[in-house]
Amino acid sequence: MTDRPDLAAMFLPLTRALIDAERPVLAEHDLSMWAYGVLLALEEGPLRTQAALAQSIGADKTRIIGVLDDLQRRGLIERVPDPADRRARLLSLTAEGRRLRDSAQAGIRRREERxxxxxxxxxxxxFLRALRALAALPPHEITDPPPEVTDP
Amino acid sequence: MTDRPDLAAMFLPLTRALIDAERPVLAEHDLSMWAYGVLLALEEGPLRTQAALAQSIGADKTRIIGVLDDLQRRGLIERVPDPADRRARLLSLTAEGRRLRDSAQAGIRRREERxxxxxxxxxxxxFLRALRALAALPPHEITDPPPEVTDP
DNA sequence: GCTTATAATCTACAGGGGCTTATCATCTGT
DNA sequence: ACAGATGATAAGCCCCTGTAGATTATAAGC
Structure with a gap:
């Protein structure tokens, strides 16, 4: 294996730069990074609880409340009590939310492709295949990778 | 180009996980992440000013002072006034600092290889070749990539 | 019905880090 | 020699974030 910098030493500045690249696009859409993360997470389909959402985007559950308030006020997401368990709120994108997410994402994609x-x-x-493979791993397998197994 | 998550959406959690992976190794060596970053930066060779060091590791120049104080107190780095410009401090690794960095880096490498x-x-x-290519780019070319040119 | 557990929310607090300003020493150009 | 720039440092402020408790609504088990 040829010599190389630590992975984190390469990833960290790269990630910072990628986020800086997103910032102006998101600002045009009046979205914070957390808000954009929420829209992305809800893309996959509605979520059953806010705690699950928070975890899926790596945010604190108390912190995303304000984000959700704002998105809801702007009509970008829906937050309705789950009829089966009215403590929980069902979260989903509105058509408007989907439109805004698509627009923001398109702008981001253009830069990324360049x-x-x-x-x-x-x-x-x-590179992309490997990146997706790593991103698909559960975090603890990155933090503490098992010794060998590639195909369980 | 096949569909994929945003680059930053893949990089950010990956980077967090990689940093979490480093944390216990660094803790064993009594190094903060900033301190480790300093040791890595000085690996390349001595630096002429602290401001240059701060910039090279993406830290605030006022923030690394305490880090340098600590590293110096522990005999891991040397910080001597530049005889040619006594405002500046010449920064370099001591043998002990080099030893500690090597040890920490070896632990980190083992996990990364797994x-x-x-x-x-x-x-x-x-993947590694592409990653190194991206990491070698100046940040502004990532944030705002020029349209075409691969070979200027 | 009563107790315990869970979801969401709010508030208060603490830590890390960045940014800004002021100070001191030193250098450079005139 | 003097004015302006630069390096290191210290101190303070602010923002973001995470944590902890308290509160309310609701569920589930006994």
Whole structure:
């Protein structure tokens, strides 16, 4: 294995830069990063509880309340009591929310594609495939990777 | 281009997990993340000013003072006035500092290699090559990538 | 019915980190 | 020699975030 910087030492500044790249696009859409994260998380489908949402985007459950308040006030999400358990709130995107998310995401994608275009043609696909594979791993398997198994 | 999550949406949780992975190793060596960053930055060779060091690790120049104080007190770095410009402090690793950095880095590497081992054999090399290419770009080219040019 | 547990919410608090200003020493240009 | 710039440092402020308790509504088990 050839010598290389620590993974985190490469990832951290890169991530910062990627977030800086998103910032102006999100600002145009009046979205904070947390708010955008919520819209992305709800893309997959409605969620049953706010706590689940908070965990899925790595946020504190008390912290996203204000974010949800704002999104709801702007008609971007719906937050209705679960009829089966009225303590919980069912969260889902409205059509308007979906539209705003698509618009923001499109702007972000455009920049990202320009960035990816700078990678050597031959590495690009493998890079994205590996990245998706790592991103799909549960966090604890990254923090403390099991010794060998590739195919359980 | 196939559909995929936003780059930042994949990078951010991955980076967090990688940092969590480093935390216990660094704790064993009594190093904060900033302190480790300093040791890594000085690996390349001595630096002429603290401000340059701060910038190179993405820290605030006023914030690393305490970190440097601690590292110096522990004999891990040297901080001597530049004879050519006595306002500046020449920063360099001591032998002990180099030893500690190597030890911490070795622990971190071990985990990282286990993680990389989980990637499909064929993608691993391209992944690392692409990652290094991106990490080598100046931040503003990531934030706002130029339209085309790969070879200026 | 009563007790215990859970979801959401609010408030208060503490820590980390960035940013700003002021100070001191030193250098550079005139 | 003097004025203005620069490096290091210290102190204070502010923001973001995470944590902990208290509160309310609701559920579920006994």
């Amino acid at each position: 960035l990816l275009a700078r990678l050597p043609e031959g590495d690009r696909e493998g | 993680l990389l081992a989980r990637l499909p054999e064929g993608d691993r090399e391209g």
